[in-house]
Amino acid sequence: MKNIALLTSGGDAPGMNAAIRAIVLSAHHYNYNLIGYYHGYNGLINRECKSLKLADVNGIIGRGGTILKSARCNAMHSEQGVNQAILTLENDKIDALIVIGGDGSFKGAIKLAKHWQGQVIGIPGTIDNDICETDYTIGFSTAVNTAIEAIDKIRDTADAFERVFLVEVMGRRSGHITFNVGIATAAEQILSFENFDCTDQAARLNDLSNDIKVVQQNRHAGYLIVIAENLWPEGNTNLAAQITNKTGIDCTPCILGHIQRGGAPVAKDRILATKLGIAAVQAITEDKTGIMIGESNGAVVTVLLQHATQKTKEVSQRLIKAQHDILSVSNQG
Amino acid sequence: MKNIALLTSGGDAPGMNAAIRAIVLSAHHYNYNLIGYYHGYNGLINRECKSLKLADVNGIIGRGGTILKSARCNAMHSEQGVNQAILTLENDKIDALIVIGGDGSFKGAIKLAKHWQGQVIGIPGTIDNDICETDYTIGFSTAVNTAIEAIDKIRDTADAFERVFLVEVMGRRSGHITFNVGIATAAEQILSFENFDCTDQAARLNDLSNDIKVVQQNRHAGYLIVIAENLWPEGNTNLAAQITNKTGIDCTPCILGHIQRGGAPVAKDRILATKLGIAAVQAITEDKTGIMIGESNGAVVTVLLQHATQKTKEVSQRLIKAQHDILSVSNQG
Amino acid sequence: MKNIALLTSGGDAPGMNAAIRAIVLSAHHYNYNLIGYYHGYNGLINRECKSLKLADVNGIIGRGGTILKSARCNAMHSEQGVNQAILTLENDKIDALIVIGGDGSFKGAIKLAKHWQGQVIGIPGTIDNDICETDYTIGFSTAVNTAIEAIDKIRDTADAFERVFLVEVMGRRSGHITFNVGIATAAEQILSFENFDCTDQAARLNDLSNDIKVVQQNRHAGYLIVIAENLWPEGNTNLAAQITNKTGIDCTPCILGHIQRGGAPVAKDRILATKLGIAAVQAITEDKTGIMIGESNGAVVTVLLQHATQKTKEVSQRLIKAQHDILSVSNQG
Amino acid sequence: MKNIALLTSGGDAPGMNAAIRAIVLSAHHYNYNLIGYYHGYNGLINRECKSLKLADVNGIIGRGGTILKSARCNAMHSEQGVNQAILTLENDKIDALIVIGGDGSFKGAIKLAKHWQGQVIGIPGTIDNDICETDYTIGFSTAVNTAIEAIDKIRDTADAFERVFLVEVMGRRSGHITFNVGIATAAEQILSFENFDCTDQAARLNDLSNDIKVVQQNRHAGYLIVIAENLWPEGNTNLAAQITNKTGIDCTPCILGHIQRGGAPVAKDRILATKLGIAAVQAITEDKTGIMIGESNGAVVTVLLQHATQKTKEVSQRLIKAQHDILSVSNQG
Structure with missing residues (x-):
């Protein structure tokens, strides 16, 4: 019998609750104790926790957010904070810790693993899908669907006003959401780190404005640009204003924002989270540590946390090229 | 047999297509010709139009936007523009004009009615619900539902981060959307023109910040403020920054924006639009003119366009008082 | 200070939780005790209950179902059952009872009121909208929207196969859902108690089959019939088979069923439930009894429970006539 | 320059339109002519077709159904029908035919390929996901999401009534939809061909009824069974009646039916369809024939149509085992 600790950390992602549920069911199946710590690593540092039972996860598979709350935790950047977290793990006689989160959360887990003897397991939970060695992260599919539903609505007005x-869209510094959303909404332009180098802003603005003017000339439809957050140095509201100014055609900025983080998870995220949660507890039974549980080609994989955090997963070149070569011809129609 | 002209004008609203469909069906029923003009009043001024047949409205009852396109039309503010529009109506031998739009669109209709002999009928289509003498405008119910679905998602993150x-939300200068959305999402604060006087900004910021600090002290939940666009003089992104600064608690701004204008209309808007569209053509058979077709207490009403545009419909005092007196006690829980 | 009892009874309806929340907030505002009884009247008979506090209703405004559970209760049809319920109310020193439910639930409330001294207040909560003296019942708007979203999907296949x-749809023995859904989905036929007399089934089948054959002759689209449950004596699956047989065109039956009872309530139901919940507690402060709280023409109304249950609210003749006279011309397109 | 023919066949699936769009864009990119035939193979047999241009696919990426209509085609089971289809392909000087459909549609394509010299390319479009050699078929992800949204609603009533x-759910004779939906909705039971052998019906009914009785004994929640269509020999309505009878607990049947075939496709289906559509035209440039374009492990694959139709893709054993071993413990909570 083992004592397992569980926390959710970093930006919340739809499906985190489904993962928590799967872990509770699995822990019960293997007769493990399970303690949930609140507010990410803060819950370890401040010892805020509760024992997690079957009844706690009834009905949560379809709920956004996380019943364990989440937070960024600056204290984990200091040695003192890490030691405090370890102290709690030791006092509570924890044998294994499961962390559901993204890149930053995994880096915290690696720090703990250095000085603590227990097992450390990561589960990739972030809407950004920027964790390598796993095909998808929990939350990504829901975020993409939320964004396309929003943009399908915006398309109505864009077409009505031919504007x-x-x-x-979100994605921190990677374009997974941007490209998937852009292609799924038949966006006239997709702008992300992978295909839009903002070093020469004036040139970029020129290219973009010229394309808009040419495309909109003989056309009776809206022109949608899906753009990554953090891409344009002065912010996308500024870019919209400059486009309006340069083209003489109204360009309205829409920041989709936090609606992309919440909501009932789509099936894909519920099932992925369930599979990863089960596999994480399975890994604990096998005394594994220092690993992330991911899914690749439909199979569960275990990857060293070090590898998972070494670099960011890249957007498929095939998607980028498809947009550039073929899908963009729709602008001629 | 009459020739009817139809246009949609101003901000597009879900349900405009349902109204167009009902008008096409009714016109066919009464054996009238129906011509749709594109891009609001611009379509009259530039004579962009097409004859509308049954086949054109197949399948559009559930589509956002407007198949007739929409636009604001500055030309209608000049005498020359109005005359040009009238010329088109005369050349095309139009007997009656139906305008689907909001306050500004009706003012254009009134101008036309002054110098043109044909019948002029308005149908209230705007998400803002700020037209008086009708209980609801086409699009309002959908906009409110789109906003609550978005905010239900944001609530997930707000609760996970206790932030x-x-x-x-939209609404131009009236609080119908704000109050309905705020109450339906159990917002901790609802701020609109009707209950939040920004003359003394410093005082308002103080009140708000104090409330947030007191409420969030012992509480493990998010704090949602639903606020009207155009309310805070420096913009709501500015207000969020000031709240963060004053309370020391992160306040994230979310501008829902144009998602509120599009999307498949909810049943209420489809049915309202259908009823008003039928009644508009009925009014033409009865040689009425200079009127808006509205719905009040479940019955179709006809109102002089002058009256409908004289003042803005006010938000129900009962809603405002309920929020102030009773619903706000939830913040104590 | 009063002790208030609350229960939800009969078929569950989206918005019941929003009403419970409003009652909890209002009771707290007036400093009343509030006890929730589970499983409708069974909770009174078996004394299953819990005290309801602010924390219990956190986050429930947007949830379908009812946290107090619901049930039909056969025991209330016997004198013994009624007496047992009254005994509980007396033992628990209840001053007022609020019942959220439909027609059958109100009849139970009337029985209690005959022999019990406390106040009895009804709130109309049923998707069927068949309670008179109130414009809408809680749950109706959500059920209609759920049905139109489902039928919009079915329309895709109907059109692809021209079938x-x-x-x-639901509605027990009244056609509010049927007509609203039928009109909002541009159904080719709407069949309900109000416009389709099944006494002569052979004649009805003939009419229907002939219309289908004529309409489908030159047309490249689906043909959707929205029909009320309990209408066709042998059931609607049987009717579909007979239509297929008689027309030689495949007619597929779809029973939307219980999806119409659940799900997150739309804004209209959340707000209606909130207003009625507040007004119910307000009525208790005013020592009212034997009444239902409804909403008519936008204002709260109080109606004798006797009146509310005397007859069923009828479907607007205007809707029925609009469908018959005008909307059905779309079948020619 | 080549002439390409395109048709959609068999049960319609959300995403078929997205595939059509991608094919139109790609054909335009390679300067190919593209002709769409209506109503599946019937369009070849009866020569119903139209040239497909960029303007035809504007705005269809998010629409359910298929703009080319679909149908089952009995004529393709006869030699005469096949010859007639080939005659049309020859008369219209078609170089390559793309068929979007499922197993049955591919068998028709194989027949054509035997006697016709042109290229034949299949794209897997069916909600059932039962085509092997591709990880997903177009439409599957949307169908699963539609089903979970419906069941999330039913869960509300199930819990309110503890029933x-x-x-x-659909799936013809395979359990992909059943298992994915069952796991994503935390169903208490998942019954499909893969895990529920109906040879001994009495025994199965006994097992099931006993489980229900044991599980529901001390529990205050609903009990959801997700079951495959075509599984229980007398139909699932019959099974529900027998469960009610044997357990004394009400068991309500819900046939989700055709809502699973329609609706706006989720992002996954839009993107998959776009990738497969592009790859199909690419395969035509490479003079390939007799193949299906699928996606496996994130990469486009080409598979002989013979292989793709030889057997049905099986449901992942890992999912089945997870449900059996671990997830079912939730019934104890």
Whole structure:
């Protein structure tokens, strides 16, 4: 019998609750104790926790957010904070810790693993899908669907007014959401780190404005740009204003923002979270540590946390090229 | 047999297509010709139009936007523009004009009615619900539902992080959307023109910040503020920054924006639009003119366009008082 | 200070939780005790209950179902059952009872009121909208929207296959859902108690089959029939088979069923439930009894429970006539 | 320059339109002519077709159904029908035919390929996901999400009444939808061909009824069974009646039916369809024939149509085992 600790950390992602549920069911199946710590690593540092039972996860598979709350935790950047967290793990006689979160959360887990003897297991939970060695992260599919439903609505107005809309989606510094959303909404332009180098802003603005003017000339439809957050140095509201100014065609900025983090998870995220949660507890039974549980080609994989955090997963070149070569011809129609 | 002209004008609203469909069906029923003009009043001024047949409205009852396109039309503010529009109506031998739009669109209709002999009928189509003498405008119910679905998602993150979110909804200068959305999402604060006087900004910021600090002290939940666009003089992103600064609790701004204008209309808007569209053509058979077709207490009403545009419909005092007196006690829980 | 009892009874309806929340907030505002009884009247008979506090209603405004559970209760049809319920109310020193439910639930409330001294207040909560003296019942708007979203999906297949679909919606023995859904989905036929007399089934089948054959002759679209449950004596699956047989065109039956009872309530139901919940507690402060709280023409109304249950609210003749006279011309397109 | 023919065949699936769009864009990119035939193979046999241009696919990426219509085609089971189809392909000087559909549609394509010299390319479009050599078929992800949204609603009533619901999902004779939906909705039971052998019906009914009785004994929640269509020999409505009878607990049948085939496709289906559509035209440039374009492990694959139709893709054993071993413990909570 083991004592397992569980926490959710960093930006919340739809499906985190489904993962928590799967872990509670699995822990019960293997007759393990399970303690949930609140507010990410803060819950370890401040010892805020509760024992997690079957009844606690009844009905949560379809709920956004996380019943364990989440937080960024600056204290984990100091040695003192890490030691405090370890002290709690030792006092509570924890044998294994499961962390559901993204890149930053995994780096915290690696720090703990250095000085603590227990097992450390990561589960990739972030809407950004920027963790390598796993095909998908929990929350990504829901975020993409939330964004396309929003943009399908914006398309109605764009077409009614034959106007330009600049829609910003999340993704931190990677374009997984941007490209998937852009292709799924038949966006006239997709702008992300992977295909839009902002070093020469004036040139970029020129290219973009010229394309808009040419495309909109003989056309009776809206022109949608899906753009990554953090891409344009002065912010996307500024870019929209400059486009309006340069083209003489109204360009309205829409920042989709936090609606992309919440909501009932789509099936894909519920099932992925369930599979990863089960596999994480399975890994604990096998005394594994220092690993992330991911899914690749439909199979569960275990990857060293070090590898998972070494670099960011890249957007498929095939998607980028498809947009550039073929899908963009729709602008001629 | 009459020739009817139809246009949609101003901000698009879900349900405009349902109204167009009902008008096409009714016109066919009464054996009238129906011509749709594109891009609001611009379509009259530039004579962009097409004959509308049954086949054109197949399948559009559930589509957002407007198949006739929409636009604001500055030309209608000049005498020359109005005359040009009248010329088109005369050349096309139009007997009656139906305008689907909001306050500004009706003012254009009134101008036309002054110098043109044909019948002029308005149908209230705007998400803002700020037209008086009708209980609802086409699009309002859908906009409110789109906003609550978005805010239900934001609530997930607000609760996970126990953080403050400031969510801006549309409504131009009236609080119908704000209050309905705020109450339906159990917002901790609802801020609109009707209950939040920004003359003394410093005082308002103080009140708000104090409330947030007191409420969040012992509480494990998010704090949602639903706020009207155009309310805070420096913009709501500015207000969020000031709240963060003053309370020391992160306040994230979310501008819901144009998602509120599009999307498949809810049943209420489809049915309202259908009823008003039928009644508009009925009014033409009865040689009425200079009127808006509205719905009040479940019955179709006809109102002089002059009256409908004289003042803005006010938000129900009962809603405002309920929020102030009773619903706000939830913040204590 | 008063002790208030609360229960939800009969078929569950989206918005019941919003009403419970409003009652909890209002009771707290007036400093009343509030006890929730589970499983409808069974909770009174078996004394299953719990005290309801602010924390219990956190986050429930947007949830379908009812946290107090619901049930039909046969025991209330016997004198013994009624007496047992009254005994509980007396033992628990209840001053007022609020019942959220439909027609059958109100009849139970009337029985209690005959022999019990406390106040009895009803709130109309049923998706069927068949309670008179209130414009809407809690749950109706959500059920209609759920049905139209489902039928919009069925329309895709109907059009792709140019086939007939017979879609059954709920409503017990009244056609509010049927007509609202039928009009909002541009159904080719709407069949309900109000416009389709099944006494002569052979004649009805003939009419229907002939219309289908004529309409489908030159047309490249689906043919959707929205039909009320309990209308066709042998059931709607049987009717679909007979139509297929008689027309030679495939007619597929779809029973929408219980999806119409659940799900997150739309804004309209959340707000209606909130207003009625507040007004119910307000009525208790005013020592009212034997009444239902409804909403008519936008204002709260109080009606004798006797009146509210005397007859069923009828479907607007205007809707029925609009469908018959005008909307049905779309079948020619 | 080549002439390409395109048709959609068999049960319609959300995403078929997205595939059509991608094919139109790609054909335009490679300067190919593209002709769409209507109503599946019937369009070849009866020569119903139209040239497909960029303007035809504007705005269809998010629409359910298929703009080319679909149908089952009995004529393709006869030699005469096949010859007639080939005659049309020859007369229209078609170089390559793309068929979007499922197993049956591919068998028709194989027949054509035997006697016709042109290229034949299949794209897997069916909600059932039962085509092997591709990880997903177009439409599957949307169908699963539609079903979970419906079941999330049914869960509300199941919990409110603590009752049993038997929910039938589609899938022809395979359990992909059943297992994915069952796991994503935390169903208490998942019954499909893979884990529920109906040879001894009495025994199965006994097992099931006993489980229900044991589980529901001390529990205050609903009990959801997700069951495959075509599984229980007398139909699932019959099974529900027998469960009610044997357990004394109400078991309500819900046949989700055709809502699973329609609706706006989720992002996954839009993107998959776009990738496969592009790859199909790419395969035509490479003079390939007799193949299906699928996606496996994130990469486009080409598979002989013979292989793709030889057997049905099986449901992952890992999912089945997870449900059996671990997830079912939730019934104890």
